[in-house]
Amino acid sequence: MKLIRDAAIARRVAVVDGIQGCGKTLFSSIVSSLERLEIEKYDYPLELSCQSAWLGLCDEQAAVMTARALT
DSSP, X not given: OOOXXXXXXXXXXXXXXXXXXXXHXXXXXXXXXXXXXXXXXXXXXXXXXXXXXXXXXXXXXXXXXXXXXXX
């Protein structure tokens, strides 16, 4: 099977980033009214659980159980 796709996923990309309390949530709500826009939601507890297991800071089985509980 041959996979064919464009060389670029998107021609325009908007990234909203910043420190806590700087208005990202408000700005994201305004920007989400644009066409063809996807809002990414970062799941911090799930990511931290996976990172902790990868770094060896917690048991892998504990990370798996945490991930299952969070999803």
